Amino acid sequence: MAFSRLWSDTLPRSVSKKFVAMLCTLFTLLYFMHCLTDRCSTAPAPERASGQAAQDWRAPRNKMLLQKWIATGFADDAPLFGGESEQRSHLSSSNPTSAVWSGSAGKLSPLSDGTKKLPQAIIIGVKKGGTRALLEFLRVHPDIRAVGAEPHFFDRHYDRGLDWYRELMPRTLEGQITMEKTPSYFVTREAPARIYAMSRDTKLIVVVRDPVTRAVSDYTQTLSKKPDIPTFESLTFRNRSVGLIDTSWSAVQIGIYAKHLDNWLRFFPLRQMLFVSGERLISDPAGELARVQDFLGLKRIVTDKHFYFNQTKGFPCLKKAEGSSKPHCLGKTKGRTHPGIQPQVLQRLRQFYRPFNMKFYQMTGHNFGWEA
Numbered sequence: 207m208a209f210s211r212l213w214s215d216t217l218p219r220s221v222s223k224k225f226v227a228m229l230c231t232l233f234t235l236l237y238f239m240h241c242l243t244d245r246c247s248t249a250p251a252p253e254r255a256s257g258q259a260a261q262d263w264r265a266p267r268n269k270m271l272l273q274k275w276i277a278t279g280f281a282d283d284a285p286l287f288g289g290e291s292e293q294r295s296h297l298s299s300s301n302p303t304s305a306v307w308s309g310s311a312g313k314l315s316p317l318s319d320g321t322k323k324l325p326q327a328i329i330i331g332v333k334k335g336g337t338r339a340l341l342e343f344l345r346v347h348p349d350i351r352a353v354g355a356e357p358h359f360f361d362r363h364y365d366r367g368l369d370w371y372r373e374l375m376p377r378t379l380e381g382q383i384t385m386e387k388t389p390s391y392f393v394t395r396e397a398p399a400r401i402y403a404m405s406r407d408t409k410l411i412v413v414v415r416d417p418v419t420r421a422v423s424d425y426t427q428t429l430s431k432k433p434d435i436p437t438f439e440s441l442t443f444r445n446r447s448v449g450l451i452d453t454s455w456s457a458v459q460i461g462i463y464a465k466h467l468d469n470w471l472r473f474f475p476l477r478q479m480l481f482v483s484g485e486r487l488i489s490d491p492a493g494e495l496a497r498v499q500d501f502l503g504l505k506r507i508v509t510d511k512h513f514y515f516n517q518t519k520g521f522p523c524l525k526k527a528e529g530s531s532k533p534h535c536l537g538k539t540k541g542r543t544h545p546g547i548q549p550q551v552l553q554r555l556r557q558f559y560r561p562f563n564m565k566f567y568q569m570t571g572h573n574f575g576w577e578a
């Protein structure tokens with residue numbers, strides 16, 4: 207009180223008013239700077255469901271993990287939180303440079319630049335189609351920024367809300383496309399409506415592969431984790447003596463592409479979907495990448511100059527991965543040796559898929575040649 211009396215006595219009223227106004231401006235400015243450094247606690251909290259799981263991503267350790275995971279571009283098919291996971295491997299492009307710099311059209315800028323946006327394009331499937339290879343190849347493009355691991359937002363974590371999902375995305379500059387890949391979306395009933403609700407303009411990419419080899423690949427992956435599972439042959443049939451296929455087995459079910467596509471076409475026009483051949487992604491990666499870049503409205507920057515065929519791996523690899531100067535192949539969980547399957551079982555499966563494949567070719571206007 208004494209101080210305020212002294213203050214009003216010693217300073218004219220107009221001067222003290224100006225001083226208070228300046229002080230307020232200074233505090234406002236300081237507060238804004240504080241918010242810009244991402245420490246503002248009054249920013250709107252992400253919409254999400256209650257429960258421990260929904261809170262996990264905000265835990266300091268998980269937040270750090272999240273940032274590392276996004277910045278270093280860990281190419282890992284393991285989901286970030288919980289769920290079935292695949293071993294970490296693939297392209298381990300953990301080059302420190304990419305953690306610090308993000309380039310657009312050759313321009314370098316700090317990673318803190320730009321904003322996190324919801325993806326404008328998503329690789330929605332199919333499991334074991336070659337989705338990791340496609341994403342890693344696309345990441346070489348300076349105008350594509352992608353999440354390393356599979357977010358599984360539209361199937362497993364939808365209740366965490368769009369803010370949670372956006373937070374997983376890398377920062378992008380004007381003109382850059384944000385992408386993610388989660389192959390299970392293609393067979394998730396709710397996914398089309400949910401993606402449509404996020405943005406009806408989302409571009410959808412589906413990497414498809416001969417459903418028979420896809421099923422064997424899927425089985426091989428499960429076998430690698432659970433060596434005690436029954437044989438492929440026994441899982442394929444509901445009744446082997448009459449050749450009745452067990453369509454409830456997910457390895458078989460996923461390959462009925464026409465059925466799943468039907469679900470997507472209720473929400474998205476065909477022109478908003480691109481079907482990439484998993485086989486051509488191996489035999490001619492640059493050719494398939496040209497189609498994808500065109501579809502995304504990007505300059506064809508990833509070309510045959512970026513690939514070489516690695517004889518040991520038996521697959522195309524990148525001469526230089528994103529943010530690295532070294533050659534990179536996908537890890538050992540990609541391109542596994544498949545177990546030998548009885549030819550008559552494969553034959554029966556081929557026969558089973560034939561009408562569905564025909565329908566799929568008709569729907570997409572593209573013959574993938576799986577019957578040859």
Ligand SMILES: Nc1ncnc2c1ncn2[C@@H]1O[C@H](COP(=O)(O)OS(=O)(=O)O)[C@@H](OP(=O)(O)O)[C@H]1O
Nearest residue numbers: 333334335336337338339423521522536540541542
């Ligand atoms: N360049 C390159 N290197 C290694 N592997 C390649 C490549 N291109 C496509 N493929 C094929 O990708 C198959 C795995 O597919 P996905 O990445 O979609 O699998 S997953 O659903 O994410 O688990 C994987 O299946 P398997 O051969 O059965 O392991 C590969 O055949």
